[in-house]
Amino acid sequence: MGTQGNDSNNVETLAKQKEIDDWLPITSxxxxxxWSSTFHNVTAMVGAGVLSLPYAMAHLGxxxxxxxxxxxxxxxxxxxxxxxxxxxxxxxxxFDRYHELGQYAFGEKLGLYIVVPQQLVVEVGVDIVYxxxxxxxxxxIYNLAQPNGKYIxxxxxxxxxxxxxxxxxxLPNFNSISMVSLxxxxxxxxxxxxASGASISKGVEHNVDYGPPSSTTPGKVFGFLTALGDVAFxxxxxxxxxxxxxxxxSTPEKPSKGPMWxxxxxxxxxVALCYFPxxxxxxxxxxxxxxxNILISLEKPTWLIIVANAFVVIHVIGSYQLYAxxxxxxxxxxxxxxxxxxxxxxxxxxxxxxxxxxxxxVGITFPFxxxxxxxxxxxxxxxxxxxxxxxxxxxxxxxxxxSLSWYANWICIVLGVLLVVLxxxxxxxxxxxxxxxxxxxx
Numbered sequence: 340m341g342t343q344g345n346d347s348n349n350v351e352t353l354a355k356q357k358e359i360d361d362w363l364p365i366t367s368x369x370x371x372x373x374w375s376s377t378f379h380n381v382t383a384m385v386g387a388g389v390l391s392l393p394y395a396m397a398h399l400g401x402x403x404x405x406x407x408x409x410x411x412x413x414x415x416x417x418x419x420x421x422x423x424x425x426x427x428x429x430x431x432x433x434f435d436r437y438h439e440l441g442q443y444a445f446g447e448k449l450g451l452y453i454v455v456p457q458q459l460v461v462e463v464g465v466d467i468v469y470x471x472x473x474x475x476x477x478x479x480i481y482n483l484a485q486p487n488g489k490y491i492x493x494x495x496x497x498x499x500x501x502x503x504x505x506x507x508x509x510l511p512n513f514n515s516i517s518m519v520s521l522x523x524x525x526x527x528x529x530x531x532x533x534a535s536g537a538s539i540s541k542g543v544e545h546n547v548d549y550g551p552p553s554s555t556t557p558g559k560v561f562g563f564l565t566a567l568g569d570v571a572f573x574x575x576x577x578x579x580x581x582x583x584x585x586x587x588x589s590t591p592e593k594p595s596k597g598p599m600w601x602x603x604x605x606x607x608x609x610v611a612l613c614y615f616p617x618x619x620x621x622x623x624x625x626x627x628x629x630x631x632n633i634l635i636s637l638e639k640p641t642w643l644i645i646v647a648n649a650f651v652v653i654h655v656i657g658s659y660q661l662y663a664x665x666x667x668x669x670x671x672x673x674x675x676x677x678x679x680x681x682x683x684x685x686x687x688x689x690x691x692x693x694x695x696x697x698x699x700x701v702g703i704t705f706p707f708x709x710x711x712x713x714x715x716x717x718x719x720x721x722x723x724x725x726x727x728x729x730x731x732x733x734x735x736x737x738x739x740x741x742s743l744s745w746y747a748n749w750i751c752i753v754l755g756v757l758l759v760v761l762x763x764x765x766x767x768x769x770x771x772x773x774x775x776x777x778x779x780x781x
Contacts, residue, residue, distance in 0.1 A: 359675055362682040364668045365435050368514040371586035375517050376602030377609075378524035379583045380576050382657050384606065385527035385613045388573030390534065390651070392614060393621025394631045397552055398559075398566035401622075407570055408618060414751050415574040416607050418728040422580045423599050425731065427589060435585035436665070437578065437723070444731040457723050459669070461578045462662045463698065468572075469655040469662075470702030472632075473500035476648040476655070479634065483645050494703040501699040503656050508663065508691040513586045516660050523657025524609075530634070530650035531613035537637045537644070538624040547626035564761045568720075571758050573614065576606070577724045582665045667691055726755030 360366040396404040425440055427433055434440040437458050442450030474497030481491065510516050551559045580603075589595035621633045630636045634651065637644050670690050674680045729748035738744040 359682060362675075363671055364512040364664050365582050365585050367512045369586060369588050371514055371517070371588075373587070373598030373602045374605075375514075375520075376583050376587065376599050377605045378521045379513070379517075379661060380580070380603055380606035381524040381527060381609050382520045382654070382661050383576040383579050383583075384574065384610050385524075385531065385654075388569070389527070389531055389613050389617050390632045390634060391569045392573060392618035393625065393629045393633045393636075395566035395569035396618050396622035397625075397627045397629050398562035399570075400551070401549065403563075404566075404622070405619070407567070408615065410754070411570050411574055412607070412611060412614070414754065415577070415724055416603075417747065418724060418726075418751060419577055419580060419603055419607075420600065421728040421732050422577055423584060423596050423603060425728075425735065426581055426584050426596060426599070427594050428735065430591075433585065433589065433595075434581055436668070437581050440581060440731060441727075444734045454723075454727070455669070457727070458578055459666065461720055461723055462666050465662045466659050466666075466698045467701045467705075469659045470497055470500060470504075470698050471706050473497070473652050473655045473659075474702065474706070475632070476634075476651040479648045480645050480652075483641050483648075493706055497699060497703050497706070500652065500656075501695060501702075504659055504663075504695045504699075505692060507656065507660050508667070508695050509688065510660070511687075513583065513661075513664055516657070516664070519657045519660055523654045523661075526650040526654040526657075528609060528613060530647045530654065531617050533643060533647040533650070534633050534637070535616040535620045537640075537647070538620045538633070541624055541637065541639070543624055544626060544628065547624070548628070549622070549626050552627040567758055567761060571720045571724065574720070574724055577728065578720075579661060579665055582668070663691075663694065666694060670694065721755050721758035724755075725758060726752040729755075 392408070396408075399407060422440075425434065429443070434443060438451055438454040440450075441454030444450060445453055474493055477496040477499055478491070478493055481488065481496070507516070507519060510519070551562060553559050553562050584595055584599045587595040587598055617633065621629055621636075625633075625636050628636075634644060634647055637647075667687075667690070671682075671687065674686060674690060675682055680686050729751045732738075733745075733748050736744075738748070
């Protein structure tokens with residue numbers, strides 16, 4: 340009788356667990372196609388970061404700038420391949436979330452402590468930055484379309500942008516935002532082409548200067564460090580890659596890593612087509628006078644810049660949702676599994692609206708676009724993108740010392756740690772300067 344009772348309890352527990360998993364955003368649907376992973380990854384990668392790359396080049400200079408751009412593309416593609424491979428390295432098990440892989444590599448508690456804070460900083464940080472980006476792009480559209488119109492504060496445009504997120508936040512899972520993500524991916528490629536094309540059309544500025552924007556040694560050093568964070572921010576897809584892969588079907592004969600890697604390769608080709616032309620052409624045209632958002636430097640033709648900013652708004656609407664979905668999953672997991680709330684639409688309505696309102700409030704309070712990019716890029720993106728996958732790879736696979744794999748991972752780790760240490764220093768200085776010069780709630 341006791342054994343039958345235990346079996347019955349186990350069956351009930353498993354059934355309840357499956358019911359919860361079928362409700363949570365990450366695990367509720369696994370019927371996506373490889374091409375959906377392509378535009379999810381493009382949407383995750385190509386965003387506000389690409390618009391700041393010419394500004395980063397201005398602080399890095401031609402030589403270091405080109406080297407850092409190419410190295411970042413190669414390193415992040417390698418670490419993304421590692422994540423895709425580790426998703427199903429244990430037969431019969433899928434690591435659907437970044438922290439689950441961290442727990443397998445470092446232990447149940449330590450894995451959570453290492454991964455979850457960093458992943459939350461990245462995803463919440465990106466959503467805050469995108470609130471600011473969306474609001475400022477809407478403001479740019481208004482100012483160009485109505486040059487003599489009534490002045491409207493940036494904070495109101497951030498609220499307008501947030502109104503779309505309050506609606507879209509209630510799409511239940513990754514598959515339900517596929518069309519939003521596709522539109523965002525198309526927009527990212529479109530405004531990157533516009534940024535490059537409009538820069539070429541404008542022609543090289545008269546008396547263009549490719550020297551450092553700052554004339555002082557501290558200014559040059561801090562500018563260089565901030566630029567490192569800007570580049571790191573541009574490569575952010577790793578924080579949602581396992582969650583994206585979790586939406587793909589998988590069998591022992593056809594594991595998900597096949598279609599996922601195919602999608603990643605296509606996505607990285609698009610990334611290269613967006614990043615390198617925008618960064619190099621933007622710097623070539625404007626030199627060290629380029630703004631922290633290339634579209635701000637481009638004033639004419641007016642209609643084209645309005646269109647480009649509209650594309651940016653559409654893209655960051657989709658990107659916001661892509662980065663918010665794993666956060667929604669974490670929040671709802673805690674509410675249902677830890678606090679034992681019953682899964683319901685009302686629970687989802689309250690929790691998701693609260694999150695959107697929080698990111699909107701922080702975005703309104705700290706609307707310092709350039710400084711935020713560098714800070715989040717160095718402080719959080721570098722660990723989760725550049726070296727944490729390598730650390731987990733070394734901990735799990737234990738490659739032979741001084742082998743090619745051992746060297747490759749340690750090189751990525753050293754470069755990533757340098758980014759973490761150096762980039763936030765310059766970014767904090769930029770934020771402080773911006774806070775002093777920016778008209779609060781402008």
